[in-house]
Amino acid sequence: xxxxxxxxxxxxxxxxxxxxxxxxxxxxxxxxxxxxxxxxxxxxxxxxxxxxxxxxxxxxxxxxxxxxxxxxxxxxxxxxxxxxxxxxxxxxxxxxxxxxxxxxxxxxxxxxxxxxxxxxxxxxxxxxxxxxxxxxxxxxxxxxxxxxxxxxxxxxxxxxxxxxxxxxxxxxxxxxxxxxxxxxxxxxxxxxxxxxxxxxxxxxxxxxxxxxxxxxxxxxxxxxxxxxxxxxxxxxxxxxxxxxxxxxxxxxxxxxxxxxxxxxxxxxxxxxxxxxxxxxxxxxxxxxxxxxxxxxxxxxxxxxxxxxxxxxxxxxxxxxxxxxxxxxxxxxxxxxxxxxxxxxxxxxxxxxxxxxxxxxxxxxxx
Amino acid sequence: xxxxxxxxxxxxxxxxxxxxxxxxxxxxxxxxxxxxxxxxxxxxxxxxxxxxxxxxxxxxxxxxxxxxxxxxxxxxxxxxxxxxxxxxxxxxxxxxxxxxxxxxxxxxxxxxxxxxxxxxxxxxxxxxxxxxxxxxxxxxxxxxxxxxxxxxxxxxxxxxxxxxxxxxxxxxxxxxxxxxxxxxxxxxxxxxxxxxxxxxxxxxxxxxxxxxxxxxxxxxxxxxxxxxxxxxxxxxxxxxxxxxxxxxxxxxxxxxxxxxxxxxxxxxxxxxxxxxxxxxxxxxxxxxxxxxxxxxxxxxxxxx
Numbered sequence: 001x002x003x004x005x006x007x008x009x010x011x012x013x014x015x016x017x018x019x020x021x022x023x024x025x026x027x028x029x030x031x032x033x034x035x036x037x038x039x040x041x042x043x044x045x046x047x048x049x050x051x052x053x054x055x056x057x058x059x060x061x062x063x064x065x066x067x068x069x070x071x072x073x074x075x076x077x078x079x080x081x082x083x084x085x086x087x088x089x090x091x092x093x094x095x096x097x098x099x100x101x102x103x104x105x106x107x108x109x110x111x112x113x114x115x116x117x118x119x120x121x122x123x124x125x126x127x128x129x130x131x132x133x134x135x136x137x138x139x140x141x142x143x144x145x146x147x148x149x150x151x152x153x154x155x156x157x158x159x160x161x162x163x164x165x166x167x168x169x170x171x172x173x174x175x176x177x178x179x180x181x182x183x184x185x186x187x188x189x190x191x192x193x194x195x196x197x198x199x200x201x202x203x204x205x206x207x208x209x210x211x212x213x214x215x216x217x218x219x220x221x222x223x224x225x226x227x228x229x230x231x232x233x234x235x236x237x238x239x240x241x242x243x244x245x246x247x248x249x250x251x252x253x254x255x256x257x258x259x260x261x262x263x264x265x266x267x268x269x270x271x272x273x274x275x276x277x278x279x280x281x282x283x284x285x286x287x288x289x290x291x292x293x294x295x296x297x298x299x300x301x302x303x304x305x306x307x308x309x310x311x312x313x314x315x316x317x318x319x320x321x322x323x324x325x326x327x328x329x330x331x332x333x334x335x336x337x338x339x340x341x342x343x344x345x346x347x348x349x350x351x352x353x354x355x356x357x358x359x360x361x362x363x364x365x366x
Numbered sequence: 367x368x369x370x371x372x373x374x375x376x377x378x379x380x381x382x383x384x385x386x387x388x389x390x391x392x393x394x395x396x397x398x399x400x401x402x403x404x405x406x407x408x409x410x411x412x413x414x415x416x417x418x419x420x421x422x423x424x425x426x427x428x429x430x431x432x433x434x435x436x437x438x439x440x441x442x443x444x445x446x447x448x449x450x451x452x453x454x455x456x457x458x459x460x461x462x463x464x465x466x467x468x469x470x471x472x473x474x475x476x477x478x479x480x481x482x483x484x485x486x487x488x489x490x491x492x493x494x495x496x497x498x499x500x501x502x503x504x505x506x507x508x509x510x511x512x513x514x515x516x517x518x519x520x521x522x523x524x525x526x527x528x529x530x531x532x533x534x535x536x537x538x539x540x541x542x543x544x545x546x547x548x549x550x551x552x553x554x555x556x557x558x559x560x561x562x563x564x565x566x567x568x569x570x571x572x573x574x575x576x577x578x579x580x581x582x583x584x585x586x587x588x589x590x591x592x593x594x595x596x597x598x599x600x601x602x603x604x605x606x607x608x609x610x611x612x613x614x615x616x617x618x619x620x621x622x623x624x625x626x627x628x629x630x631x632x633x634x635x636x637x638x639x640x641x642x643x644x645x646x647x648x649x650x651x652x653x654x655x656x657x658x659x660x661x662x663x664x665x666x667x668x669x670x
Contacts, residue, residue: 052563073569085560089582098578099568146568 002063002153002186003028004049009058011044011210018044020210021058031180031187035197036207036233043158045207046190050156051075063153078147079156082163084139086131086146092118093127096145110149117145120182121175137168144176148183155180157189161196173199194234198222206230223354228363231285231356237320237331240291243360244284246276255284255352258326266301266352273357276366285356285365288320291332293340294349301353307332312340321346413645420444420639427634443639453640455614456621460600461647463534463617467599468592470535471542475591478543479550480576484562494551501544509608512537516609531615534606538599545598546591553587554580589655600648618644 004026011019019041026032034042047053049060051072059066067075078099086095093114100110118124121141131139140160147155160176161169177200180187191197197204198218206213206221206229214226225231231239244257253270256262265273276282294304310329313320314336321332321340332348340346357366419427421439431437447453481487482494516527527533557580565575581588606620613625622640626633 050563050567052566072563072567073571077567079564079567081560081564083558083560085558085564087561087565087579087583089585098565098570102569102574146564150568 003030003061004154004186004188005059005061006045006049007059007061009045009048009060010056011041011048011053012056018210019048022210022212024205024212024215026186026188028186029184031189031200031202032205033189033191033197033201033203034205034207035191035194036213037192040207041210042190042192042207046156046158046188049154049188050077050079076153077156078150078152078154079158080140080143080147080160082159084131084143084163086139086142088131091128091130092123092134092142092145095131095142096127096149099146099150113149113151114145117148120148120179121145136164137172140164140172141175144179148179151185153186155185155187155189157187157191159191160189161191162193169196176200195236198234204234206233208233224365225285225356226365228283228285228358228365231358231365235287237288239285239287239356240328240330241283241285241358242325242328242330244282244357245280246273246278246282248278255355255357257284261305261325263303263350263352269301269352269355269357273366276357281360282366283358283360285358286330286350287354288331288333290351290354291330291348292351293334293338294347302349302351304347304349306345307348308345309340309343312342321348413642416638416642419634420642422635424633424635443635444643447636447639447643452613452621452625456616456618457644459531459616459621460618460644463531463538464596464599464647466532466535467538467542468595470539471546471595472588472592474539474543475547475550476581476588477576479547479554480572480580482547483551483554484580485572494548497544497551498548501541501548505541505602505604508540509537509604512540513608528609529611529615531610531617533609534599534602534617537605537609538602541602542595542598546595549591549594550584550587553584553590557583593652593655596651597648600644 004024006022006024009019009022010017018039022041022045024032034045036042044053048055049062051067051070055068060068062075062077087098090098096114096117097110100113105113114127115124118127121144123138123141123145126134126138126142131142134142140163143160157176161172164172173196176189189196189200198221201218203215204218204221205215208229214221214230216224221230221234225234225239228241232241242257244255247254247256247262249262249264253265253273254262255265295302298304307321307323307325307330309321309323311322313322317336318333319336319338319340321334323330323332334340334346334348338346358364359366415434418434418436420443421436421441423438423440423442426436426438478497482490482497513528516533520526520528527536561579561583562575565579570578601619602617603619606617607623610616610620613621616624618640622637622644626637626640
């Protein structure tokens with residue numbers, strides 16, 4: 001087991017710069033998820049750690065050793081691929097033991113390790129089957145088993161759950177977490193699914209356009225996003241953004257969304273935004289759960305307003321409501337009993353205690 | 367409930383003309399059978415004629431009887447050929463040449479295809495195309511420079527290759543290697559990239575990846591290439607005609623022509639027998655490997 005360090009790592013393909021200077025420190029035993037949209041460089045970063053791609057510039061260290069020119073087989077890593085990449089002509093046991101057999105481990109030890117991994121992953125009864133006789137979830141378990149038996153310094157996962165159906169994905173997510181709790185191997189996990197990132201990671205690395213946007217714990221990213229990209233990417237349904245400006249009304253700082261709608265900021269927010277220029281173009285970011293049905297008794301920071309709903313989406317434990325404000329579609333979350341209906345009016349309240357204010361030009365959260 | 371049932375019964379039934387799936391299928395099948403039968407007859411006529419003629423005596427062949435039927439069947443042609451040392455020598459030469467050529471071809475084209483499809487070195491794509499282009503050069507153009515090359519080689523080294531059966535082991539691969547390499551590149555390309563990446567991460571060298579992953583997974587392709595190489599070397603006519611002249615060095619297709627046609631006398635009975643017997647080994651190999659081929663196709667399924 002080992003820590004993984006990336007120092008100003010760059011990857012260029014001819015003209016395209018896929019990864020633009022990444023610095024990342026992954027601690028021993030840590031579970032780090034790289035997340036971002038397609039083409040953000042997350043898979044390339046993982047493949048560079050694996051040694052499947054050369055790095056154009058910078059250093060990658062595993063366990064303190066620079067491995068830039070070390071071939072994959074000598075990096076002591078194991079990788080799980082999106083399409084499982086099981087050897088189709090080998091049985092499950094042969095698949096799992098392939099690496100150990102190449103390294104001429106004693107037969108007894110190979111068997112012991114395979115048995116243990118198979119038991120851990122609940123595939124003990126499948127060891128004599130060929131991959132084509134397995135379901136998608138079982139194949140993914142075998143792929144994980146192949147990684148586990150090697151007992152490597154680092155596990156690398158490249159979108160391992162993307163080929164599974166939604167229900168199985170949730171189940172396997174929990175399995176992966178359980179396995180990590182047992183083996184505690186340093187793990188780098190790539191996904192485009194922010195839910196997977198949030199649920200699995202000790203720390204999430206949000207990437208965009210070949211750069212790291214923000215690194216933090218799942219809760220940290222959710223509640224304190226640093227940029228508009230992170231704010232919009234993490235969380236589902238996504239955070240709402242509306243153009244706004246600040247203004248002073250009767251000595252209190254207000255946020256004005258439209259000519260009709262403007263709210264006084266709660267004190268702590270007002271103090272935080274005091275220094276922002278009044279004429280600056282700003283965005284207010286509000287998560288759907290912070291736009292909810294208005295309560296009977298006013299609370300500090302909760303500002304009511306009236307909306308006409310376009311569409312409602314009952315989810316059971318909550319109802320998502322969509323309405324339009326100055327041409328922007330806004331999503332809110334209300335109690336199923338709040339009386340929301342398609343095309344109907346509803347009195348909503350925004351929770352300004354949890355608002356985010358962003359610089360429209362730079363996308364930075366203020 | 368009861369009343370609605372009554373109403374339904376009373377409702378006028380309309381006959382609607384739908385296109386029938388089974389009728390379409392039946393027609394498709396009829397056409398398929400028609401053309402397949404036509405094709406089968408077309409391709410089976412020559413072997414049938416060979417068989418009929420091989421069972422006739424010379425007298426019956428030259429007699430003005432129905433050429434499509436045997437009136438006095440005899441195995442004399444078979445007996446004569448199978449006891450003739452010359453014919454058995456041709457057969458043996460053909461067998462040796464084909465087995466060696468298949469081996470040589472596979473030893474060259476499988477690693478070549480692996481390198482060209484997977485190892486991504488400078489110029490590998492151009493080389494892959496180049497390999498295929500060499501296959502497009504017809505052997506009728508190649509044999510002259512090749513002949514000259516062997517003559518020059520003899521002048522320089524004193525080693526005579528012309529009119530030795532093993533010269534064919536050098537010239538046949540010029541036909542088989544490019545095509546087999548091309549087939550194998552195609553098969554290897556169908557293997558997902560993650561499979562060799564997984565093998566490399568598991569600690570396999572390139573050679574181990576080839577022998578332990580690629581060859582087993584691409585076995586159907588390997589068999590297809592083997593069949594091709596065998597067929598080409600077994601049936602090749604021009605090269606052995608040019609490069610071998612003594613009867614003890616000749617292979618079957620050329621041997622039959624040179625020994626059984628004496629001047630303007632065609633020993634049709636034996637020619638047909640010889641050709642029919644000569645066609646047997648490829649037939650047997652096809653029949654034997656086809657099972658593996660189809661089994662391999664499903665076993666090699668690499669779909670995630």
